[in-house]
Amino acid sequence: MPLENRYDLQQLLLVRMDIPQWHTIWQRNFTRVIPFLDFCQISPSDRLQILSSSPFPINVPERIAKKIEKGSIDDPLFRQFAPLMAEETATAGFDADPLHETTAHCTENILCKYHGRALIITTRACGMHCRFCFRRHYPYCQGPSDFHDELSWLHDHHEIDEVVLSGGDPLAQPTSHLERLLSALGKISHIKRIRLHTRFPIGIPERIDDELLSSLQKIPQQLLVVLHVNHPKELDDEVIVSLSRLRRLGIPLLSQTVLLRGVNDRVEILESLFSTLGNAGIIPYYLHQLDRVLGAAHYEVPVQKGLALVEALRGRMSGYLVPQYVQEVAGRPCKMAVSTAITLS
Ligand code: SF4
Incomplete structure (x- = not known):
């Protein structure tokens, strides 16, 4: 045949x-x-x-x-x-839980790190395994969850107006599961925004299919999608076309990038990445200093070099294309500008 x-x-x-x-x-x-x-x-x-x-x-x-x-x-x-x-190679300062997430639980699958926001660990699965992932040692709960405890906790906490769907990758679960969760969140009136963090479309753009788009259209809240992308090679035409299907629904698209030694620690690469994102209608949101997770030390870029890269980008690109260079510091009430984090450390 x-x-x-x-x-x-x-x-x-x-x-x-x-x-x-x-x-x-x-x-x-x-x-x-x-x-x-x-x-x-x-x-x-x-x-x-x-x-x-x-x-x-x-x-x-x-x-x-x-x-x-x-x-x-x-x-x-x-x-x-x-x-x-x-x-x-064991490296001083790098450990299994660099952001102290195991002590930030409000329920088994909710992390409460920042005021007004709750992050749901929707699944342990990912479209791909990034070697520098800060959750590479995370003790995910085993088996499926109906998120009963999470939804009940959210019902009772009126101060939460934004929910972040994370994982793993929320798009690694079947659309019917995601839709069930979104529909339940949709009934909680004090939740005004839902943010979906994903890297899935970078490896499998087919994930943005009709069934998913139809599910996302049903949410009453404002939905935002934050794409994890680190190098312009990840953004081929098919990936961009699939993402544009989200944008055409009116969903704002943002990006986050991890600064990685030997991957994207050159100004030309970052410039190409952020301008490609801008051309696709995706706003570069965060450039993250690497979270110091065990096994990822070889990816770390010194912060002074990171600061110089961002300064160089500012001289070459429109301001809205240069993301905020931030670092998450365990226990702090928000992500910190890297320059501030250095001063405090
Ligand atoms: S897709 Fe995200 S959660 Fe999954 S391994 Fe990569 S960085 Fe970690």
Whole structure:
């Protein structure tokens, strides 16, 4: 049977079985190191720098693997998703819970870090595993949740007017689950805004499908989507088109970026990233100093260098395209401008 006919047949079966296309694509992610290195054509000598397994397993969408320059361990996408030996180097100041989130719970799945806002850990799953993730050691609760305790807590706390859907990645759950949660949040009148933080469309843009868009349209509150994106290579045409479907619904799109050594710590790269975002109608919101999580020290960019990069961007770009350079400091009532955080440390 010709390939295209087999593809049609596969689509038909998926529709019959009610499995969305994005989910099938997601299941093709690389989740073992050797096949991923083979696909990226990494040489035997370079493989000596890479862990063969990790308690935080690799998880790389095919789409991202295809964009990696073959044979290069310096590729900015490879560096974000491949487990380097450096992860096993213990570094002073880096620990498993850098933001003290395990002590910030209001319920099992709600973190209360800032005034007026509550963050729901909607799922432990992600579209991909970023090696520098500050939740890479997070003790996620096991199994599905109906968020009964979370919704009841939110009902009782009238001071909360904004809810952040985080994880994991909220778009890693089936749309029907997300819709149930959104619909329940929609009935809590003191919640005025819902912010959805995601990285999923970077690896699997098919996630922004008709079913999701129809669910998002039903929310009475103002919805905002914050996209995690670190390098212009992540933003190909298909990714941008899928994001524009959200924008066309009137959903404001913001971005957050982690400053990462060997990935985006050059002014030309950041300029290209933020102008590509601006061209797509996505406002660069935050540039984060790396959270000092165990296993990620090799990604840290010195703050003085970060400050110089941001200053250089200000001289080259419109002000609204230069994000706030911030650092989260455990126990502080808000994210802090990096310059302030240095003064206080
Ligand atoms: S997608 Fe977000 S939550 Fe998931 S591993 Fe990456 S940074 Fe962490």
